[in-house]
Amino acid sequence: MTTITTEERRCILCGEASSQGIVVDADRSGSADLDLRPPPDQRDTIVHWVQECPHCGYCAPAIDEHVAGADETAKSPAYRALRSESEAPPLVVRLLCASTMLLHADRLVEATETALWAAWAADDAGAGEDARRARRRTLDLLDELRGRKEHYIADENAETLVMVDIARRAGEFERADRLLDALSAVDDPRFSALVAFQRSKVAANDTGRYTIAEASGAGP
Numbered sequence: 539m540t541t542i543t544t545e546e547r548r549c550i551l552c553g554e555a556s557s558q559g560i561v562v563d564a565d566r567s568g569s570a571d572l573d574l575r576p577p578p579d580q581r582d583t584i585v586h587w588v589q590e591c592p593h594c595g596y597c598a599p600a601i602d603e604h605v606a607g608a609d610e611t612a613k614s615p616a617y618r619a620l621r622s623e624s625e626a627p628p629l630v631v632r633l634l635c636a637s638t639m640l641l642h643a644d645r646l647v648e649a650t651e652t653a654l655w656a657a658w659a660a661d662d663a664g665a666g667e668d669a670r671r672a673r674r675r676t677l678d679l680l681d682e683l684r685g686r687k688e689h690y691i692a693d694e695n696a697e698t699l700v701m702v703d704i705a706r707r708a709g710e711f712e713r714a715d716r717l718l719d720a721l722s723a724v725d726d727p728r729f730s731a732l733v734a735f736q737r738s739k740v741a742a743n744d745t746g747r748y749t750i751a752e753a754s755g756a757g758p
């Protein structure tokens with residue numbers, strides 16, 4: 539069962555209190571998508587994965603905690619431009635703002651993860667262009683992360699395979715192909731099945747969403 543509790547939190551930036559949802563427990567059933575987007579029951583809690591101060595617009599993992607440099611980031615043109623995006627779904631804006639906060643604090647792994655969550659939230663809102671943009675941002679952050687020899691997923695090949703899916707879903711087929719080339723030598727039948735699945739979808743310019751179970755031939 540999914541359990542959400544509500545707590546009053548005081549924003550570290552503006553000092554105002556607001557009610558924030560906290561995920562105590564979430565159902566875990568069904569297969570994740572190839573980009574690790576969790577199945578619906580678990581994903582329904584995404585609205586609580588980062589908090590937003592309704593008074594000043596501070597978005598962070600917890601608004602009563604200070605993300606380094608948050609005061610400056612909140613005043614930056616990039617952050618203010620994001621805040622004023624009226625077209626994008628509010629949850630997507632919140633997640634992208636939190637990602638920006640974390641990036642400016644040099645918390646790159648969390649910034650990457652939060653950008654990917656924004657893509658999932660955009661998927662759920664049917665906001666295709668926002669989803670593509672959030673995926674491209676995630677890929678750029680992943681490139682930066684790998685440039686530092688750091689990783690979002692400890693198994694580098696598994697991370698590359700997730701990047702393939704993010705690139706394909708963003709319509710970046712050449713980028714997906716290059717990533718797939720780096721995986722051709724991996725000697726593991728289950729892994730190879732997923733690589734072959736991605737190859738066929740990339741070749742067909744297919745940006746569709748598939749679960750890991752579907753791609754491994756194990757059903758939905």
Ligand SMILES: [Zn+2]
Nearest residue numbers: 549552591594
């Ligand atoms: Zn605030």
